[in-house]
Amino acid sequence: MVSLNKIFYGLFILMLIVGVYTYQLMWFQSSDELITLLFAFLCILDILSNKNHQRYKGLLVIIGVMTFYLLYSLFFLSYNTPKAILYDFFIQIKPFIAFYVAYSMGVGFNGSQKLFLKKLSLSLSVIMLIIVLSGFGAEFFFHVAYYGIISTLLFLIYYYCSCPNMSRTDTIVMLCILMVGFLSTRSKFYGFFVFAVYILFLYKPGVLKKLRLKQWIMIGLVFCTVLYVAWGKIDYYFISSGFFSGESDMEASFARAALYVQTPQILKDHLFLGSGLASYATYSSGEVGYSSLYEMYDLDTVWGLEEGDCPFISDTFFPELVQFGVIGTILFFYFWIWVYKKIKPTVATVEAIHLYKIGLLIIAFIAIESVAGSAFLQGGGIVAMILLGLVVRDISRIKENQQFRLSNE
Numbered sequence: 001m002v003s004l005n006k007i008f009y010g011l012f013i014l015m016l017i018v019g020v021y022t023y024q025l026m027w028f029q030s031s032d033e034l035i036t037l038l039f040a041f042l043c044i045l046d047i048l049s050n051k052n053h054q055r056y057k058g059l060l061v062i063i064g065v066m067t068f069y070l071l072y073s074l075f076f077l078s079y080n081t082p083k084a085i086l087y088d089f090f091i092q093i094k095p096f097i098a099f100y101v102a103y104s105m106g107v108g109f110n111g112s113q114k115l116f117l118k119k120l121s122l123s124l125s126v127i128m129l130i131i132v133l134s135g136f137g138a139e140f141f142f143h144v145a146y147y148g149i150i151s152t153l154l155f156l157i158y159y160y161c162s163c164p165n166m167s168r169t170d171t172i173v174m175l176c177i178l179m180v181g182f183l184s185t186r187s188k189f190y191g192f193f194v195f196a197v198y199i200l201f202l203y204k205p206g207v208l209k210k211l212r213l214k215q216w217i218m219i220g221l222v223f224c225t226v227l228y229v230a231w232g233k234i235d236y237y238f239i240s241s242g243f244f245s246g247e248s249d250m251e252a253s254f255a256r257a258a259l260y261v262q263t264p265q266i267l268k269d270h271l272f273l274g275s276g277l278a279s280y281a282t283y284s285s286g287e288v289g290y291s292s293l294y295e296m297y298d299l300d301t302v303w304g305l306e307e308g309d310c311p312f313i314s315d316t317f318f319p320e321l322v323q324f325g326v327i328g329t330i331l332f333f334y335f336w337i338w339v340y341k342k343i344k345p346t347v348a349t350v351e352a353i354h355l356y357k358i359g360l361l362i363i364a365f366i367a368i369e370s371v372a373g374s375a376f377l378q379g380g381g382i383v384a385m386i387l388l389g390l391v392v393r394d395i396s397r398i399k400e401n402q403q404f405r406l407s408n409e
Contacts, residue, residue, distance in 0.1 A: 004042055008107040011038055012386060013120070016157070019379030021124055021150060024142035032379035036094045039101045046105050059100035065331060066093050069324060073276035084278035084289030091284060091377050092277065095385040096335075102389025109390075114161035118170075121154040121161075125177040132183050145373065148189030149380045151181030152365055155196075160358055160387055164351035171200075188368050195364050199357050255304030255312035256372060259319040262297050267322045274325030281320035283374075286313035317370035317377065336363065342392045347402050352395060359391045 019032035047053045053060075066089060073085045101107075109117065128150060131140050141147060155178040162170040178196060181189045259281050266275055275293055278284035285291040290307040294300040304312035314320075321329045343359035345352035362384050369375040376384075 004046055004105060005107045005110075007042060008039075008101070008105065009109060009113055011035055011042070012383075013117075015379060015386070016120075016153070016383055017124075020153065020383055021128075022140075023379055024146075025140065032382055033090065033094065036097055036382055040097050043097070043101055043105065052104070052106075055104040055106070056100060059096060059104065062093065062096045062100075062335075065328075069273075069277055069328065072273060073278065077276040077279070079276060079293045080278040080285060080291045081289035084284045084291075085276070087288045088278035088282055088284035091282065095376055095381050098382045098385040099389040099392075102386045103393045104389075106393075108393070109161065117161045118158050121158040121177060122173060125151065125154050125180050129180050129183075132180075137183070144184045145186050146184075148181040148184035148186050148192075149369065149373075149375055151178055151184075152189070152192060153380055153383050155181075156358065156362060156365070156384065156387055159354075159361075160390065163354035163358070164349075166354065175200075188372060192365060192368050196361055199360055199364075203357070203360075204353075255302055255310075256316050258299055258302045258305065259313075259316055262299060263319045263322055266293070266297060267325070270322065270325055272325045272327055274321075274323045274328055276323060279323055281314065281316060282323070283314040283377075286310035314374045314377075316372055317374045320374075339363070339388065339392060343395050345395060346399055349398065352398050355391050355395050355398075359388060359395070362388045362391070 015032065015035045019035050023031060043056060043059070047056060070085065070089045073080075074082060128137075128141070128147065131137055132147060137144065137147065141150070155174050158170070158174040158177055162174065178193065181193070266280060270276075278289060279291045279293045285293070286305070286307075287310065290310070294305060294307075299305050300307060304310060304315075321332060324332065339359070340363070343356050345356050366376050366381065366384060369380075375381050
């Protein structure tokens with residue numbers, strides 16, 4: 001049997017450092033795609049060498065669905081070039097490759113590897129803090145928003161590698177790692193921080209089934225706090241932008257808000273299967289080949305979305321779901337429902353509860369980032385999805401062990 005654990009461990013660290021932490025310094029701006037491709041080869045090696053193809057049913061289904069959309073985009077639509085469509089095909093499938101590498105391959109981190117990852121996370125956090133406070137943050141990390149993304153990922157890695165035997169010191173350290181993200185001054189990070197504190201210290205699995213007045217008040221306060229810190233973005237994208245008012249003048253709007261405003265109309269016009277790959281709100285739809293969809297919906301005059309000058313064309317994730325229509329969007333959210341069911345513990349062990357909380361935090365991170373960013377499809381999303389795959393795999397193992405014990409009693 002071919003041992004893939006060390007290769008997986010090395011690629012994970014490489015993705016964290018090269019695909020996320022120093023990504024903006026790299027002359028090669030497709031490092032996350034290359035490393036994901038190596039993960040894909042790892043899956044193929046596992047299938048061929050260890051005859052583990054049964055484990056990858058989920059990934060094979062996703063590849064099948066994406067191949068359908070690839071053919072649909074190439075032969076039934078004409079919004080972009082074949083090169084852009086092929087490029088978008090791989091970008092869209094990256095997070096799922098990462099998830100199934102961790103979930104299906106049976107690999108993981110041993111004790112010494114977890115200890116090293118904890119030290120690495122703390123070290124990278126301290127280094128980032130020094131760089132930002134020294135005034136070189138923009139040169140090193142390109143944009144302040146990445147401070148929050150990187151801090152969140154390092155926090156999640158430290159948390160995962162600390163459980164189930166977490167000490168009070170571990171809790172303090174990982175919160176300090178997360179708080180470095182306050183330097184991003186981004187409301188989406190503030191919202192995630194409030195949610196993280198609630199999940200870590202106040203939330204218990206099953207609490208929603210038997211809520212008392214005290215719990216209702218606490219959940220209401222958390223919700224209002226998240227809403228308060230994120231209100232600027234909510235107002236910008238969904239209220240002032242005209243998302244609900246039906247405003248049609250896009251020339252006065254900014255790119256992200258404009259993408260949201262036109263999303264309902266494009267979905268209406270391409271209801272079932274969507275507008276196809278590389279057609280809307282993705283890097284491939286602007287930088288690889290310019291989608292003709294933007295001209296059709298008067299978005300080609302919006303600053304940040306113009307042909308040849310579209311730096312904000314992929315600065316959000318949710319609008320791009322119109323590429324897949326109602327059917328693809330339902331399948332996308334079905335995947336997340338499946339993940340949630342997988343991470344929901346059936347036994348209240350310390351390890352299961354910690355893993356459940358980590359899973360909730362990863363889902364929340366991806367959901368919040370997807371409102372005004374595309375981290376899900378970048379290196380940060382790849383690292384998060386690998387961690388999520390490990391969490392789902394670990395909880396599945398706990399459930400299987402529990403069922404085995406019950407069957408032998």
